[in-house]
Amino acid sequence: MSSGWEAVIGLEVHAQLLTRSKLFCPCSTRYGAPPNTHVCPVCIGLPGALPVPNRGAIELAIRAALALGCTVREHSRFARKGYFYPDLAKGYQISQYELPLSEHGTLSLAVDGETVVARIRRIHVEEDAGKNVHGTYGDATLVDFNRAGVPLIEIVGDPDLRSAAQAEEYLVRLREVLMFVGVNDGNLEEGSFRCDANVSVRPRGSDVLGTRCEVKNINSFRFVRKALEHEIARQAAVVAAGGTIRQETLHWSEALGKTVPLRGKEEAQDYRYFPDPDLPPLHVAPAWVERVRSAMPELPADKRARYATELGLTTYDAEVLTSHPGIAVFFEAAAGEGSLLGVAPKTVANFVQSLLKRDLMKPLLSGEVNRLASIAHDLVVPPREIARLVALVARGTISNRQANDVLAEMESSGRGAEAVVAALGLRQESDESALRAILEKVVAGNEAQAAKLRAGKSGVRGFFVGAVMRETSGQANPAVVNRILDEMFGGNAS
Ligand code: ADP
Ligand code: MG
Ligand code: ZN
Numbered sequence: 001m002s003s004g005w006e007a008v009i010g011l012e013v014h015a016q017l018l019t020r021s022k023l024f025c026p027c028s029t030r031y032g033a034p035p036n037t038h039v040c041p042v043c044i045g046l047p048g049a050l051p052v053p054n055r056g057a058i059e060l061a062i063r064a065a066l067a068l069g070c071t072v073r074e075h076s077r078f079a080r081k082g083y084f085y086p087d088l089a090k091g092y093q094i095s096q097y098e099l100p101l102s103e104h105g106t107l108s109l110a111v112d113g114e115t116v117v118a119r120i121r122r123i124h125v126e127e128d129a130g131k132n133v134h135g136t137y138g139d140a141t142l143v144d145f146n147r148a149g150v151p152l153i154e155i156v157g158d159p160d161l162r163s164a165a166q167a168e169e170y171l172v173r174l175r176e177v178l179m180f181v182g183v184n185d186g187n188l189e190e191g192s193f194r195c196d197a198n199v200s201v202r203p204r205g206s207d208v209l210g211t212r213c214e215v216k217n218i219n220s221f222r223f224v225r226k227a228l229e230h231e232i233a234r235q236a237a238v239v240a241a242g243g244t245i246r247q248e249t250l251h252w253s254e255a256l257g258k259t260v261p262l263r264g265k266e267e268a269q270d271y272r273y274f275p276d277p278d279l280p281p282l283h284v285a286p287a288w289v290e291r292v293r294s295a296m297p298e299l300p301a302d303k304r305a306r307y308a309t310e311l312g313l314t315t316y317d318a319e320v321l322t323s324h325p326g327i328a329v330f331f332e333a334a335a336g337e338g339s340l341l342g343v344a345p346k347t348v349a350n351f352v353q354s355l356l357k358r359d360l361m362k363p364l365l366s367g368e369v370n371r372l373a374s375i376a377h378d379l380v381v382p383p384r385e386i387a388r389l390v391a392l393v394a395r396g397t398i399s400n401r402q403a404n405d406v407l408a409e410m411e412s413s414g415r416g417a418e419a420v421v422a423a424l425g426l427r428q429e430s431d432e433s434a435l436r437a438i439l440e441k442v443v444a445g446n447e448a449q450a451a452k453l454r455a456g457k458s459g460v461r462g463f464f465v466g467a468v469m470r471e472t473s474g475q476a477n478p479a480v481v482n483r484i485l486d487e488m489f490g491g492n493a494s
Contacts (some may be wrong), residue, residue: 005239006204007232008212009167009197010159013174014152015184016128016192017060018370023127023151024051024094031190035133035144043127043149045090050278053078057151058101061125062284062292064153064183065102067299068120068174072102072289076124078279082272086143087130095154097273100124101282107157107177108301109169118170119158128152147191153183159198159209164228168221171195180300180325182370188219199228200245201235210235211245215259218252227252231259303328311335311345320353326364327356329372330383337387343394351390351403360411381410389417396430396477397421430477435468436484438476442467443488453489461485 022029025042041049065072079097105120130148132141155174161167175193178184185192195218200210215231218224230252235245250259298306300322307318321331331352338348355361360381367375376383389410393403398421409420421427429435442464443450452460464485468476 004204005201005236007162008159008200008202008209009161009228011157011161011167011170012196012198013155013171014194015064015155015178017057017151017153017183018185019054019057019060019151021054022149023054023057023125024149027149029150033146035142035146038146039148044145051094053279053282054151058125058282058284059292060183061101061123061153062289063181063296064178065105065123066289066293066296067177067181068105068107068123068155070102070105070120070123072284073099074284074286075099076101076282076284078276078282079273080276082270083129085129087132088148089145093127093129094276094279095126096124101284107170107173109166109173111163111166111169116160116166118160121156121158123153123155126152126154164225164232167197167228168225171221171224176300179369181297185369191219194219195224197224197228199231199235201232201239211247213245213248213250215250215252216262223252223254227259230257234259313346313349317349317353321349324365325369326367326372326375327361330361330364330376333376333383334386337384338390341387341391343387343391347394348387348390351386355386380414381407385410385417392417392421396428398426399428399477401474402426402428427475428477429472429475430480432480432484435476435480438468438471439464439481439484439488442471
């Protein structure tokens with residue numbers, strides 16, 4: 001974008017609350033069931049059916065609000081929002097309007113070395129719509145109501161973001177907070193975390209908001225970034241050429257690589273909100289809020305800080321190990337076991353990072369967010385066994401390389417670290433006198449190489465370590481071999 005213009009972005013995120021049942025009826029929220037099997041008179045809007053709020057959903061919304069620094073209103077209200085599309089049979093969506101559950105939060109981000117405190121305007125509770133399904137029954141559009149009535153929170157951000165990169169980071173951090181506090185599973189493909197992005201441009205230095213366009217329902221972080229970069233450039237070109245931006249609703253077409261209009265804003269948007277007469281005002285007692293606050297799981301930013309200060313990890317380690325709550329759960333369990341075995345958290349952290357690409361970790365990354373501890377415990381190689389394996393390396397019983405073979409065998413056999421080490425006959429040879437004897441024999445048989453090492457050519461050092469490795473079928477402890485080399489060849493060799 002030309003330097004005279006600045007982008008202004010405000011995001012609206014819809015996040016599904018992790019309840020078993022819907023917001024106003026007992027139907028299941030499970031994803032992927034056959035169409036219209038999770039429905040009842042309430043969620044398909046039969047006349048006379050009355051909604052009853054799901055207390056568990058309200059509690060999760062309170063938790064999300066507190067995690068994002070919002071104030072929870074003691075008295076809020078459900079409202080009907082006019083909605084005349086077939087995927088909600090009632091003709092309205094139950095949402096909140098004038099009195100939302102919570103307001104005035106913040107989310108901190110660091111982008112390109114700059115810290116941005118993005119304000120959150122409000123978080124309210126609402127029901128999801130069903131899904132229009134095209135192309136499975138001739139030209140007809142069918143409606144699957146399984147998702148209708150599923151509980152959502154809408155997190156409305158203030159227009160505080162100034163670039164596509166900041167918007168992407170906002171979404172990454174928001175999703176992370178919601179996942180770590182067990183409110184949302186962060187699954188973009190299944191639509192449980194969705195974003196509408198509002199964007200405008202204005203002359204740099206201005207504090208007046210320009211006319212905005214809204215890019216609807218972007219379902220990947222990469223697309224958010226591409227859509228916003230494209231849209232910012234488009235708007236900047238229009239205003240730079242003296243034109244004006246028309247307020248419209250757009251969607252991102254990945255195929256065309258650009259934003260395309262869905263509908264003009266002027267046609268629609270008379271929601272005719274009014275308080276839902278079927279639902280009493282929502283009362284959230286301050287004591288309830290305090291109970292939720294005191295049971296709040298640790299936030300990812302706090303975890304990162306603790307990993308650095310208490311566990312001695314680097315910022316990078318802490319970032320990787322908190323990139324998903326499943327990884328953090330696994331690492332903390334392994335580090336806890338490790339400390340009982342005298343292994344430093346940093347040692348465990350290094351090993352756990354080497355595991356991240358293995359199948360072993362997959363159940364944790366796709367598992368239910370609120371069951372991660374028990375999923376970790378039930379893995380073929382649970383955190384406890386990883387700690388034992390790391391301890392065997394730390395004590396010098398096996399080498400790092402042997403640890404990989406042991407791990408592979410643990411994964412395929414489901415046996416513990418010590419049992420596998422015994423069964424494979426693995427033992428790292430760390431005995432100084434035994435290794436010295438082998439090394440002396442190698443030196444005697446390779447006088448030319450030994451002369452080079454004596455002359456200070458440290459490049460041949462690897463030759464001797466490798467030879468001892470071969471002599472011991474890979475069981476020599478390389479650290480000990482190197483120490484003996486130092487002793488035999490003095491400072492010249494290093
Ligand atoms: P509406 O009620 O029409 O949805 P709001 O004023 O509530 O409009 O704003 C909705 C979202 O749009 C918020 O996330 C807000 O930050 C963002 N937004 C509002 N005005 C602008 C603007 N001029 N440029 C960019 N984003 C904006
Ligand atoms: Mg809106
Ligand atoms: Zn129902």
